[in-house]
Amino acid sequence: MRDLFDKIYKDKGPLGKWAAQAEGYFVFPKLEGPISNRMKFRGKDVITWSINDYLGLANNEEVRKVDAEAAAEYGSAYPMGARMMSGHTSLHEQLQTELAAFVKKEAAYLLNFGYQGMVSTVDALVAKDDIIVYDVDAHACIIDGVRLHMGKRFTYKHNDIESIEKNLQRATKLAEQTGGGILLISEGVFGMRGEQGRLKEIVALKEKYNFRLFVDDAHGFGTLGATGAGAGEEQGVQDQIDVYFATFAKSMASTGAFIAADQEIIDYLKYNLRSQMFAKSLQMQLVVGALKRLDMLRTMPELREKLWKNVNALQNGLKKRGFDIGTTQSCVTPVYLKGSIPEAMALVKDLRENHGIFCSIVVYPVIPKGLILLRLIPTASHTLQDVEETLDAFSSIRERLENGTYKRLSAGVQASEA
Numbered sequence: 001m002r003d004l005f006d007k008i009y010k011d012k013g014p015l016g017k018w019a020a021q022a023e024g025y026f027v028f029p030k031l032e033g034p035i036s037n038r039m040k041f042r043g044k045d046v047i048t049w050s051i052n053d054y055l056g057l058a059n060n061e062e063v064r065k066v067d068a069e070a071a072a073e074y075g076s077a078y079p080m081g082a083r084m085m086s087g088h089t090s091l092h093e094q095l096q097t098e099l100a101a102f103v104k105k106e107a108a109y110l111l112n113f114g115y116q117g118m119v120s121t122v123d124a125l126v127a128k129d130d131i132i133v134y135d136v137d138a139h140a141c142i143i144d145g146v147r148l149h150m151g152k153r154f155t156y157k158h159n160d161i162e163s164i165e166k167n168l169q170r171a172t173k174l175a176e177q178t179g180g181g182i183l184l185i186s187e188g189v190f191g192m193r194g195e196q197g198r199l200k201e202i203v204a205l206k207e208k209y210n211f212r213l214f215v216d217d218a219h220g221f222g223t224l225g226a227t228g229a230g231a232g233e234e235q236g237v238q239d240q241i242d243v244y245f246a247t248f249a250k251s252m253a254s255t256g257a258f259i260a261a262d263q264e265i266i267d268y269l270k271y272n273l274r275s276q277m278f279a280k281s282l283q284m285q286l287v288v289g290a291l292k293r294l295d296m297l298r299t300m301p302e303l304r305e306k307l308w309k310n311v312n313a314l315q316n317g318l319k320k321r322g323f324d325i326g327t328t329q330s331c332v333t334p335v336y337l338k339g340s341i342p343e344a345m346a347l348v349k350d351l352r353e354n355h356g357i358f359c360s361i362v363v364y365p366v367i368p369k370g371l372i373l374l375r376l377i378p379t380a381s382h383t384l385q386d387v388e389e390t391l392d393a394f395s396s397i398r399e400r401l402e403n404g405t406y407k408r409l410s411a412g413v414q415a416s417e418a
C-alpha cells in the first residue's frame, strides 16, 4: 500500500506541473487598482482584457455607493443560516421576482454561488432512471453536476446538432427501458470560444424528442438579446428553455447566481437544491447590490450598446488584420495562434511587459496541443483607444511569433516533471 499523498508528490497535474514557471505571472497573477479597463500588473499600467465585467458595473460610482450603504446597514453576516431555516428575507424574494420578470420566466430562485448552484440544480433535476445529454465542452460546474448523477449520461460533439440528435435517439431508447426522462444541458454562450449554444436548433428537436432543456447562460445574461435577457432571447427561444441559469459574476459584476423556470419547477427546486438547503443564504449586501445592478441592466441599454461598440471594434479590427478569432458569436473574443507552450509564455510576457496588454492565455490541455488561445473580454469600460493599441500590439506579437523570436527566447523552458 502507498501513502495517499505519494501521487501528489510525484505528479502536480496537467496545469500544476507548470507552477514553477507560471505562478504569479501566467496563473494567479495579481491585478491591482480599481477594476477597470486599465489596471496595474507588477507595478505597470496594463489594458485589462481578462475581466468579465461586461457592462462596466464593477467600479460604477452608483453601484459602489449602493454596495457600501448595504454593507454599512447589514454587515457581511446578515442573514444567518440557509434560506429554508433562518436566511430568508423579503429582499431575497423581491430580487427573485425581478429576475424572473427580466428573463421572462414565472419564477426564480437565488443561488449563493453559481458553480455550486449549477452542480446541485443538475443533481436535483435528475433521478437514477433519467438520462443526461450534454455538450462535451461543458463548463466544469455542469460536468461536476453530471458526475453526481447515478444514471446514464451521453456527451455530444461540441455544438453539433447531428451529434445531439444521435444522442437524443440513444437516450430516448434507454429512457423507454428505464422509464425515466431526458435532461439536455447546453451553455447559452461557451465562455472559452464564444460560440452561442445552438439553442434554436436544439429547441426545434423538441418536436421529435421528449426532453427538457437546461441552459447555463453565464456569459449571455446581460450581454445578449434585445433586453439583455440572454442567449435564449437573442435566438427567440427563451420560452422554450425549461430551466435558465445565470451568474452575478459577469455582467452583474458581483457574486451569486439564480435559476429561473416555471413556478412549479422552482417550487420543487427550492426544496431540493442541496447546495442551498445546507449552506448559508446569499448575503444581504449582495442581494441589495444585485437589485441595483438589475435595475441598471433594465433601464440603461446604453451600457450594452457601449459594450457592443467595443466588441465590434475589437473583433472587426482583429479580422481585418487577418487574425483567426474562430466562430465567436458573443463578446468573448478568442485569438488563435500556433505555437508551443514556452512560445506562448514568451509571447504573453512581451504583450504585458512591452505593450501593456493583459489578457488571459489558454494552452493545452484546455485546447489542442500546438495552439495558443489569447482570450479577450471587451467591456463597456474599454475605449476605442484601448482597442487600437491592442490591435497594434497583436500585429507586433504575431510578427515576432512567426519570425521565431519567441522560440529563441523560450529555448530551455520546460515543464518540471516533478
Ligand SMILES: Cc1ncc(COP(=O)(O)O)c(C=O)c1O
Pocket: 113, 114, 115, 116, 118, 139, 141, 187, 191, 216, 218, 219, 247, 248, 249, 255, 256, 257
Ligand atoms: C459557464 C459558467 N457557468 C457557471 C459559472 C460559475 O459561476 P460563479 O462564478 O457564480 O460560481 C461560470 C463562471 O463564473 C461560468 O463561466
